[in-house]
Amino acid sequence: MAAGVGTSVESHGEEANRPGRSLEIRLLGPMAIRRDGVDLKLPGSRKVRSLxxxxxxxxxxxxRTQLCDLLWDIPDDPRGELRWCLSKIRSLIGEQRVTTDGDAVGLELSDCFVDAIEAATAYQHGFKTQTIDQLxxxxxxxxxDFHEGSSLERSPAFETWLVSQRRRLRDIHAALLEHMVxxxxxxxxHAYLDRWIQLxxxxxxxxxxxxxxxxxxxxFREGEEHLEATTKLFRAEGINERPLHDVWQTARTQTDETFPPRQISASAVPASSSRDTETFPREPRRPSIAIMPFNELSAVAAPGGPSDALAYDIITRLAKLRSFHVIAQGTMFALRERRHTVDETARLLGVDYIVDGSFxxxxxxxxxxxxxxxxxTARIAWTDVFERRVADTFxxxxxxxxxxxxxxxxxxxTIESNRALLKAPNSLDAWEAHHRGLWxxxxxxxxxxEKAQHFFERAIGLDPTFARAHAGLSFTHFQSAFQHWSDRDTEADLAYRAASQSMMADELDPTAHLxxxxxxxxxxxxxxxxxxxxQAVELSPSFAIAHYSLAFVQSQSGDPWAAVVAADHSRALSPFDPLLFGMLASRALALVRLGSIEEAADWGIKAAARPNAHAHILAIATxxxxxxxxxxxxxxxxxxLHVRYPAYRLDDFMSAFHFPSADQLLFRQGAKRIGLD
Structure with missing residues (x-):
């Protein structure tokens, strides 16, 4: 199996951070490769090193197609160039380490030392599991920086991936330094604190x-000088420096008991998990959210019971969505004993949203x-009560x-989109432009x-590594192809290209896989x-649109029973979703293929009645x-249908969907009965 980020490398214990392996690949900084303790001469080609x-x-x-799309813009012979690059890699690291499986290419590095993988693996396991020497x-x-000194200006997909990896590994580096401090x-x-500030x-x-x-x-003089310099730096970037002044004034007046001699980090900074939320990327801005432990109202209550399990579950699921900065569960449960109000917790943690409740x-x-x-605004944006009879609590x-x-x-x-709508388009940051596009x-x-495309492109221009903006752009091209608003083949290629960019930016974002x-x-x-x-569903089981999309695909050319299950699950997760019409229509199509025609007609009617139901949805009901x-x-x-879309014909419907031949005949017969040619 090819080694990669997230792969558990066998390097625990005292050997965790010692190379001691025959092949070492250094990527944190300029690339360097060492075999049996001897530095190897790297190929002159940037493409080879980047591959x-x-x-x-x-x-x-x-x-191979993905690799060609990644590294070459419009080469004369991309596969030939790829073969040449792979031959150079074989000669460098060993023939046996370049693996092929059909059309796929990988590297077998499980017995090698790769510094970036080593750092990422330690981060995933939690830095607290490492000894001081290992840290x-x-x-x-x-x-x-990761792969420092390498840039492929004519390979935008690779550049997106490279910037994304640099950001991710800088975050890991910052999290490590914070933990060491x-x-x-x-x-x-102090030395590591200085490095953290530089980073x-x-x-x-x-x-x-x-x-x-x-x-x-x-x-104190040194502190005043640092505060002055940092204030100028923050103001130049439009960052509020006032909290730093408050910290300094408080620190100067605190007693020795408040700041024990053996601790730099005390209660002034909320504790954070070494894995969940130690360091957040600066761009694109994401809303931050804290989930307070639920207030247990049961007659018999104890820590670690169902209410705590529910809070843990919500924190984990929200983190998997990758659209929020989620305060780690360790911080939230540590704060429980202080009995802060919602407003106090929000101010203490500096978050945009707070979730609380009772069990x-x-x-x-x-x-x-x-x-x-x-x-x-201290405004309650949403509230709900869930009451269930229970056989299996969990x-x-x-x-x-x-x-x-x-x-x-x-x-x-919805809140973020509405806020973005109030701002002038030229003042939007990447996050706001993305939400304006979603609206x-x-x-x-x-x-x-078309307007959505414009805003997604603006978000990408502001931050090329914003995976969700690339995914949104891909969806607009999907819509253009599906709705026949532009040439289908051209739009399909653009949808694929934008989806690939999203995957390069963040392969763990479920919207990229969607x-x-x-x-x-x-x-x-x-x-x-x-x-x-x-894969999108596995990454985020609560991702309703991914479940719906499975229903959409399976309802036409796959397993219709699976489509019904996925459609029902997506509606259960998000009963007021803007794509609810699609969930209902996918169920109708699946039922036609299952022979439940009368039921399919009823579900088609329900789909057509939903807001924003477009031409194809009306055609499904018809x-x-x-x-x-x-x-x-x-x-x-x-x-x-013809009042709203006068030019709509059966060919529009048949070319939009991918039905097997037998089902195509069924729909053609239905169209013939009512004169839809």
């Missing part, structure tokens, strides 16, 4: 810790009350947790789709499409009614 870096970090083998060795691996004695911690000069926390440390040592078990019933509060908590997470995501997305995207008209699944469906690659959509023999109703819906 090696990409394959070294890939968690699985990659198709020092890890810090020593960071000799610069908290664990090491003050005299040694993340706009991060509030290292400056705060430094000011506290300087005040504790009585070096009560009465007999065989569970009652969960939840509130989502927008911190800046299965029920899974269902309630899913509903809560989907509702939170939808409400926050137009869900109108499902040609003009709004975009790729839809793009592959446009290319009539059913099995690959289903695979990507299933054809399902006709196939069911309900001709008068079918003709009424056909008239409605």
């Amino acid at each position: 090696l870096a990409y394959l070294a970090l890939s968690p699985r083998p990659r198709g 020092r060795a890890l810090a020593g691996l960071f000799a610069g 908290q664990r090491l004695p003050p005299e040694e911690a 993340a000069p706009f991060d509030f926390r290292p400056h705060e810790l430094l000011l506290i440390s300087i005040a504790k040592a009585g070096r 009560q078990r009465i007999g065989d019933r569970i009652i969960v009350r939840v509130e989502l509060t927008e911190a800046r 299965l029920l908590l899974d269902e309630i947790g899913s509903r809560i997470v989907v509702s939170i995501e939808r409400e926050v997305e 137009h995207m869900y109108r499902f008209t040609k003009s709004d789709n 975009a790729m699944g839809r793009a592959l469906w446009l290319r009539t690659l059913h099995d690959q499409s289903v695979g990507e959509l299933q 054809l399902c009614l006709s196939i069911a023999g309900r001709l008068s109703e079918a003709k009424a819906y056909l008239a409605m």
Whole structure:
């Protein structure tokens, strides 16, 4: 198996951070390769070095077409150039380490030392599992930015991936330095604190810790100088420096008991998990959210019970969506004992949104009350009560947790979109432009789709590594192809290209796999499409649109029973989703293929009644009614369709969907009965 980020490398214990392996690949800084302790001369070709870096970090083998798209713009012979690059890599690291499986290419590096993988693996396991010596060795691996000095200006997909990896590994580096500052004695911690500030000069926390440390040592002049310099830096970037002044004033007046001599990090900075939320990327901006432990109202309550399990579940599911900065569970449960109010918690953590609620078990019933509060306005944005009879508590908590997470995501997305609408387009940051694009995207008209493209492209221009903006752009091209607003083949290629960019930016973002699944469906690659959509669901089980997209694909050319299940699950997760019409229509199509024609017609009617239902949805209702023999109703819906879309014909419907031959015949017969030619 090819080694990659996230692969568990066998390097625990005292050997965790010692190379000691025959082949070493250094990517944290300028690339360097060492075999048996001897530095090797690197190929002069940047393409070869970049291909090696990409394959070294890939968690699985990659198709040759994907590699060609990644590294070459419009070469004369991309596969020939790829073969030449692979031959150079074989000569460098060994023939046996370049593996092929059909069309896929990978590297077998499980017995090798790759510094970037070593750092990422330690981060995933948690830095607290490492000894102090191992932490020092890890810090020593960071000799610069990832793959420093390499750039392929004519390969935008690779550049997107490269910038994304650099950001991710810088975050790991910052998280490591933060952890070391908290664990090491003050005299040694200062050096790592300085490195942290150099790495993340706009991060509030290292400056705060430094000011506290300087005040504790009585070096007040040094503190004033640092505060002055940092204030100028923050103001130049439009960052509020006032909290730093508050920290400094408090630190100068605190007693020795407040800041123990052996600690730089005390209660002034909320504790954070070494894995969940130690360091957040600065761009694109994401809303931050904290999930407070639920107030247990049951007669018999104890820590670690179902209410805590529900809070843990919500934190984990929201983090998997990758659209929020989620405060780690360790911080939230540590704060429980302080009994802060919602407003106090929001101010303490500096978050945009707070979720709190209560949990009560009465007999065989569970009652969960939840509130989502927008911190800046102290307004309750959403509230709900979930009451269920329970046989299996934790299965029920899974269902309630899913509903809560989907509702939170939808409400926050609405708030962020509405806020972005109030700003002038030229003043939007990447996050705001992305949400402005989402608002137009869900109108499902040609003009709004074009506006959505504009805003997604603006978001990408502001931050080329914003995976969700690339995914949104891919969806607009999908819509253009599916709705026949532009040339289908051209739009399908653009949808695939944007989805690929999204995957390069963040392969763990479920929206990237969603975009790729839809793009592959446009290319009539059913099995690959289903695979990507299933990956989106695995990454985020509460991702309602991914479940719907599985229903969409399976309802036409796959397993119709699976489509019904996926459609029902997507509706259960998000009963007021803007794509609800699609969920209902996919169920109708699946039922036609299962022979439940009358039921299919009823579901088609429900789909057509939803807001934003477009031409194809009306056509589904029309054809399902006709196939069911309900001709008068079918003709009424056909008239409605032609009032809104006068040029709509059967060919528009048949070319939009991918039905097997037998099912195509069924729809053609239905169209013939009502004169839809």
